[in-house]
Amino acid sequence: MSLTHLPPLREALAEHGLLAKKAFGQHFLLDLNITRKIARLAEIGAGDCVIEVGPGPGGLTRALLETGARVIAVEKDQRFRPLLEDLAQAAGPGALTLEFADALIADEDALIGGHAGHAVSNLPYNVGTALLIKWLTGSWRPVSMTLMFQKEVAQRIVAPVDAPAYGRLALIAQATSQARTIMDVPARAFTPPPKVESAVVRLTPRPDRPSAQRLDALQKLTAAAFGQRRKMLRASLKPLGGEPLIEAAGLDPQARAETVDVDGFLRLADAWIAQRAR
Structure with a gap:
């Protein structure tokens, strides 16, 4: 057949x-x-x-x-x-x-x-x-x-x-x-x-696919940010670094997660990795 x-x-x-x-x-x-x-x-x-x-x-x-x-x-x-x-x-x-x-x-x-x-x-x-x-x-x-x-x-x-x-x-x-x-x-x-x-x-x-380390950081940050999506980033990301972390990524601490694009979250991931490496 x-x-x-x-x-x-x-x-x-x-x-x-x-x-x-x-x-x-x-x-x-x-x-x-x-x-x-x-x-x-x-x-x-x-x-x-x-x-x-x-x-x-x-x-x-x-x-x-x-x-x-x-x-x-x-x-x-x-x-x-x-x-x-x-x-x-x-x-x-x-x-x-x-x-x-x-x-x-x-x-x-x-x-x-x-x-x-x-x-x-x-x-x-x-x-x-x-x-x-x-x-x-x-x-x-x-x-x-x-x-x-x-x-x-x-x-x-x-x-x-x-x-x-x-x-x-x-x-x-x-x-x-x-x-x-x-x-x-x-x-x-x-x-x-x-x-x-x-x-x-x-x-x-994407040809510029993030590394495994950046992806891991991205998953943690998005879980925190969108777990409380109506809150400002300074509140939702407080356990992960709060305002210093957000400002290091060049973002507004008063912004909400749904207004931050992919590049913004990748900068947050890089800032979080750098913060943990200190």
Whole structure:
């Protein structure tokens, strides 16, 4: 059997008696026109290596395999093993590698075998943000990430400074990547339909990505600043250095976190590192 001769996804799900599990945040994307569009917007092609988290019945997986890419699918739900093994067999030797594991603790560098790789996923709603932070701040360096989130989360990733959705997620994403929304996906496209709309975000690494030390400092500072976002920085950052720290970064101690851009927070990170080195 080849990819072109696989049964429709709805038939495959029915054959295996599979339903989405709410506990895993599962919503199946079965429309191959949509999954093929995502693969195209991800700019995936023959010879590329892709990590996909949460393939479920394999709708996006099929679209990625059709490009000629090599796909490593990380799935926590063992119920999908027979269906995904059928897909791996149809794709041919070496095209699809299955890893039944928790993506939050998976070692992407080991999975991808030292190759440059991409992340393309319709992420489970309950782990999407945590996975993104892991990939933005961890040791794995994907060439690009094309990821589907709840639309509200996508807006938080791409939000500009002083926008209502601007916060920690925007800062960490935009300090490490160029991030933009490339596609909206209506709830009716999923089975079962979620209560919210979704969106696909594409992230490509910034050439001036902060060091691990700066990222660690940035995470601590944004946690404090946005943990009390209605307070002035001099109050929210008091435990980390207060006004002297803020002034060393060239910022106004009376400013609030949502008015400080990425460069401003990176200067705060540098000032905090310098303060601790004294």
